[in-house]
Amino acid sequence: MNLRRSAIVVVLVALVATAVTVTAGARSQGTLSGAGATFPAPLIAVWQQEYKRDQVNYNAIGSGGGISAITNRTVDFGASDAPLTPDQFSACKGCIQLPWVLSATSVMYNLDGVKNAIHLNGRAIADIFMGNITNWNDARIRRLNPGVNFPDRRITPVYRSDGSGTTYNFTDYLTSVSPSFKSRVGGPNTTVNWPAGVGARGSSGVAGVISRTEGAIGYADIAYALKNHIKFAAVQNKSGKWATPGLRSIKAASLADKKFSKTNELSIVNPPKGKKFLRAYPISTYSYVLLPLKTSKAAQLKAFVTWAVTTGQRFGPKLIFQPVPSYVLARAKSQLTRVKS
């Protein structure tokens, strides 16, 4: 009976296959899965290699994706440069955010024949991204850079098309230096209505488009500019000095806010005028890890985050991540006790 025999064979094979699949990998206990911001991703990539206790998987899908992933409990931890809004906190149903990384958003540009670290102040940057300045040889740019020879080349602003905490940081800065930006474009937010330019996915995507487009200008964490050999601008802070993203300028900016909000938020964008902030780079920001308050992986998550804000910070400076100050470390340790299983 050919039919019956082949049916038996098929069923047996299916059973064996199922058994093999089920036993071949019982879900490994030592995995932490996370998703979110591309801003801290370069440092988290190093952590993935250096952290030995568990295997950490991280998907850099943007802060918006991280917030929605942790809200849906699709991952064990989320990451976002944009602090959660009250609505997002309530949607998350018992989440906590902790600053764990400190760095800066660079304003990167691709322009042949022009040196690194050209001067761009907040107004100029806002005008560029609003589409008011459309050519590199515009007087408003030349005025800030005497002696620099700008070619006749169209400016292509590059922004984040996905939900991005870097966009939040960047628009936070632009709305504080340009009232017309605030009214025309809006923000700070993880997505805004950019009037001009091209969108790209992720900080890598922004770096990609910029490196392929002559005359492009965009924003991403400084690590991406350095890694892809893209030039970045010096931005004028409130004290009138020109600062580039670097460990010292980020540290100076971090002094702008030492007082945690109730949700552990620290806002250090565009520090005020003052002797402390002479070197401050005005588009610096903390990035946050998002944890559920009640999770079966509480012990592992706490161990990982504690390691990240202590030992993990050691790997930061090479990628221009300034180690977090001691009060951030203290706050993390005390707040982590709220995470329970």
Added chain:
Amino acid sequence: MASVSETVVDPAAATLRRRGRFSPGDAFLYGITLAAALSALVLLVLLARELIADAWPAVQEFGLGFVTSRTWDPSTDVYGAATFLFGTALTSFAALLLAAPLSIAIALFLTELAPRWLRGPVGTLVEMLAAVPSVVLGLWGILVMGPWIVEHVGPFLHRTLGWTPFFKTEPATGPSMLSAILILTIMMVPIISSICRELFLNVPRELREGALALGATRWEVVRGVIFPYARAGVAAALILGLGRAIGEAIAVTQVIGNNEAITWNLFDPGDTLASRIASLYVGATTKLQISSLVYLALILLAFSLVVNLLARVIINRVAARHQVSA
């Protein structure tokens, strides 16, 4: 045949079975196959229900004005689809404009004009173009076609057609509406040409041979016999190709630049319904934004349904007419 001889059964038992019209085995098979056949309907109903349910907050908030509103502003949580409808329409129809003559010419080549030994291989190659995954076409579009447009094709188009609103500025970036249009054209051509090829092959031989007997050239046969006969079918093929272009998300989102402006300048970036859903859905942060994106998906679904049914209606009418006149 071996399998038939296996079903030879005892004649007495066969008589018994013939008495009852449906044996339990038959009923079982009938049951599970009917259930399987209903799966498509069930899936469609589920699809519509889930999408409508999730889009409902946006539908309630914006109503039908969503379709005409040009605002897509996450800062104020106000959303509208007009920009993406424009982008979808512009890219799809422009691609159709390019793909239609190309595909019909290819179908003609493969059915009438090519030497017989060439038809098979070339036909296969054209169909292989349909097998290229859209993410690979998008990759090629980003890294090969985009720079090529910016460096060579773009300046040429700007010089010659710069007086039209379509090529007003110098091409600046690879990601642009033009890139999306070209990629969509490449995707549509194999679909349209394979359907047209079937249509042209189905033209009754007597009609073709009659024309040839009268001394018509090959082109005159095409113009006088094949085109009039296959006209409606070709229209259906074009509509189906259009449907493909409207729904393409991945390749388009890779090359179109994701900008929310309504612009006729093809060197500018833009966005389509499908592309916007693909780029924003993962990172949408407010409930209203999420349901606005599902609202976009609903509009996209409605378009593809209309397109499909339209093509079907045409095909059915063509089939009926040809059956009657045969």
Added chain:
Amino acid sequence: MSDHVLTAKSLTSEHRTRRRIVNWVVEGVATLAALTAVALLLIVVGSVAKRGLGAINLDFFTKTPSLLGFDVASSGIANAIVGTFVIVGLAVSMALPIGILAAIYLNEFAPRRVQSVMTVAFDVLNGVPAIVVGIFVFVFIVSGHGQAAWKGSFALAILMLPLVTRSTQEVLALVPSSMREASLALGAPRWRTTLSVVLPMAVGGIITGATLATARVAGETAPLLFTSALAGNAVSWQPDEPLSSIPMFIFTSAEQADPALQEQAWGAALVLIAFVLVASMVARAFGLRSRRRLTGGR
């Protein structure tokens, strides 16, 4: 014939030269069009081959991806290959049985009216864009529950179903009804006839249709964007967690600025194209042969 082109008057020898020239021009244009399409295919496949070949080595198939561009030289897409295998395999196991059963109903049991209505449903399902299917599956079973490879398979299965059903239906229709009638005349019940007579004859065509549908969905990215995208770097065969896949790898690597990562994207594209094209061509050749056997000889 409605057109006036072929009147006796227009076919006179007076215009013969001009008509010949017009014909010649049109034939040239059509040839050019076909050459353009072939050239496009060769350009795309050629680009992928040229740029991707450099990334192909043993490491590419056995190692896992580099973390953000560190150590690209000794990284690979092993987890994506395994993930695609699992996801597509599950999709086939979901879509194939249902598609075949549905085709059996449509071809063997359904009255004409019912058959045409249901065929419309399958055709409409076929026209639903992949991204909409992805959103549907996300909203239906992922939102609030988490991503998983089998949920991605479910989305791919929805895309495969109309293709498998239609191709199986076509093959079943090609089976001569004399075979069915002979079997029924001998007293075999309908179900026996279908399983032992009709299906075995159609097996070749069914495999062809299934292979073509598989090749089609193996390259789909949109349905996986929301159902199986948050995958780990390690090789995993678990269907209940999100797994990496080759299309998703290409999608995310395509936009990187790092040329080494771009090369890997090309390499993955080469692997994908090779699989899709080879599977399609083999299926088509096999299908032609089995179809000829069904309709031509015995």
